[in-house]
Amino acid sequence: MAGPGDAAPSGDDGELDPRAAALLLANTQRQARRALDFRSPRLSLLGAAAALAAFGAIWLSVRGQHPYKGPTPAGLVVLYVIVAMRIGTFVYARRRAMAGVSGGSLRQQRAEAVAVAAALIAVYLVMAALAHAGASDSVVYGVYVGTATLVVLGTFGAASSAARAHWPGLALSAAILLVAAGSAFAGPRGVWLSDGVGCCVVLAGYGAAQAWLLRRPGSGP
Amino acid sequence: MATLDPLIHAPARLQIMATLAALPEGDALSFTRLQDLIGLTPGNLITHLRKLEDAGYLTSEKTGNGPASHTSVALTHQGRAALDLYTEMLRGLLNGL
Numbered sequence: 624m625a626g627p628g629d630a631a632p633s634g635d636d637g638e639l640d641p642r643a644a645a646l647l648l649a650n651t652q653r654q655a656r657r658a659l660d661f662r663s664p665r666l667s668l669l670g671a672a673a674a675l676a677a678f679g680a681i682w683l684s685v686r687g688q689h690p691y692k693g694p695t696p697a698g699l700v701v702l703y704v705i706v707a708m709r710i711g712t713f714v715y716a717r718r719r720a721m722a723g724v725s726g727g728s729l730r731q732q733r734a735e736a737v738a739v740a741a742a743l744i745a746v747y748l749v750m751a752a753l754a755h756a757g758a759s760d761s762v763v764y765g766v767y768v769g770t771a772t773l774v775v776l777g778t779f780g781a782a783s784s785a786a787r788a789h790w791p792g793l794a795l796s797a798a799i800l801l802v803a804a805g806s807a808f809a810g811p812r813g814v815w816l817s818d819g820v821g822c823c824v825v826l827a828g829y830g831a832a833q834a835w836l837l838r839r840p841g842s843g844p
Numbered sequence: 845m846a847t848l849d850p851l852i853h854a855p856a857r858l859q860i861m862a863t864l865a866a867l868p869e870g871d872a873l874s875f876t877r878l879q880d881l882i883g884l885t886p887g888n889l890i891t892h893l894r895k896l897e898d899a900g901y902l903t904s905e906k907t908g909n910g911p912a913s914h915t916s917v918a919l920t921h922q923g924r925a926a927l928d929l930y931t932e933m934l935r936g937l938l939n940g941l
Contacts, residue, residue, distance in 0.1 A: 639853055639855055641934055641938055644858060647859065652865075652866065654881070655863045655865075659866050659867060660866075723916075724873055724877070725872050725874070726868070726870045728868045728870070
């Protein structure tokens, strides 16, 4: 963080010009946000690539299916590998950013992770129930599973962002929900391509917006 | 003419306050992480933290004993309000220049 190149000395007390103080305050705020917030532009851009690759792999595995049967084992392996890598990247970035931080927000994040996991388990239990009830493959392994996961993640993200008054996060989550809802109209094959392209565009746009916000002068005077 | 809070209007303490303010209210930051982020020597950082703690702008908590002990610091509500006021006054000063 602070170093010899900064506008004001970072060591002992000294005469501090208001302009220098404003610059120091803005720089410190920007650097602290970068260091302590794991939601970086790079993470968002990696997420965009992961979404395109994961959903794209599923789409490639189902696009020629007539009648529709659902994602192939090969497609699912690619999906799960990408999801695992994404989770690993996310956990690493979070651990690095939150090193040395303690308090209520950490406990809240852990509770939220449990809530998301429970919701996703419910999604797949409902999928099994639909299959058991005789719903068609194109519904169970196509439209439903292709949209329900995104709806859960988007809804959770929107609620969590709204509770924290994190408006960019709320906008991102709302966009993901729109992608999921719109993709449902693309049919069992098209839903995967639509999800992949839609999420990629949304996440890439979010990452670009994050990068722009980080570069512009901080919230200081 | 209103003057800027002299406790905050010092390079090191301004950095400390601004860094801790980046955390959500109720969260604390370890001494070592804060030192790493700001780049002060341990002795220098302790001196400034004590001044801010004596003024009620931050709290510190030590856990553990001996070499395994950890110290965490967090801004108090009063500290956040003081920083907000400082920022507002600084903005006013700069607009008037």
